[in-house]
Amino acid sequence: MTIVGVILAGGEGRRLGGVRKADLRLGNRALIDWVSGALEAQCSAIVISSGPKAFSAVPGRVCLADAENGIAGPTAGLLAGALWVRANARDSLMLSVSVDTPFWPDDFARRAADLLTGGHHCVVSAFGERDYPTNALWRPGPLISHLETIAPAPRGPSIRSVQAALGVRRLDYAQTHAQNPFAGVNTCGDLLALSRRLGQPER
Incomplete structure (x- = not known):
């Protein structure tokens, strides 16, 4: 089974002063480059979901803008990727x-695919008691079918509600990793905390 990676990079970075997260640098490397590098060994292709407006600052990558007058938020990026x-x-x-998950684990796709069975159409990443809904493995067909039944609205639907509707399983890394591989960047403090992890073992 082949896997296509979709990097969700459409956030406005409001808590970071409006800076696009894809451009933030960790160890002198853009976050989008960290994530792209982590996915290359797991995916047959990688595309960028760039939100309402496509950007072309990622050489060699297809950038997908959200559909106009459709659902909004991160689920719009999921739909664009699935289509x-x-x-x-x-x-x-x-x-x-x-896009703000620089320490993405190199075995997630393989482990998640083993859990994608029966009536479960999604496997969500987790670390301990916390889930990370944007970081997940999906069956695109059921995802598209579900999202296309939802009327457009200024916000939502939430990814959690979509996962619940599709049938979701959790893949918890707290049992195998000492540090959270799904930690993201919402504030400057988050970026500083992740910078301290550079060079440290993740397991």
Whole structure:
């Protein structure tokens, strides 16, 4: 089974002063480059979900803008990615990863695929008691079918509600990793905390 990686990079970075998260640097490397590098060994293709407006600052990557007058927020990015997968890599699974997740684990796709069975159409990343809904493995077909039944609205639907509707399983890394591989960047303090992890073992 092939897997297409979709990097969710459409956030406005409001708590970071309006700086696009994809451009933030960790160890003199842009966050989007960290995530792209982590996904290359797990995915047959990688595309960028860039939110309402496509940006072209990622050489060699397809950038997908949200559909106009459709659902809003991160779920719009999921729909754009899933539609691309259906059109260009039919029968592939879709791995969505937030652009601010630089320490993405190299075995997530393999471990999650083993859990994607029966009536479960999504596997969400978790660390201890906390889930990270944007970071998940999906069956694109059921995801598209569900999202296309939802009327457009200024906000939502939430990714958690979508996962609950599709049937979701958790993949908890607290049992195998000493540090949270799904930790993201919402504030300058978060970026500083992640910078302290550079060079440290993740397991």
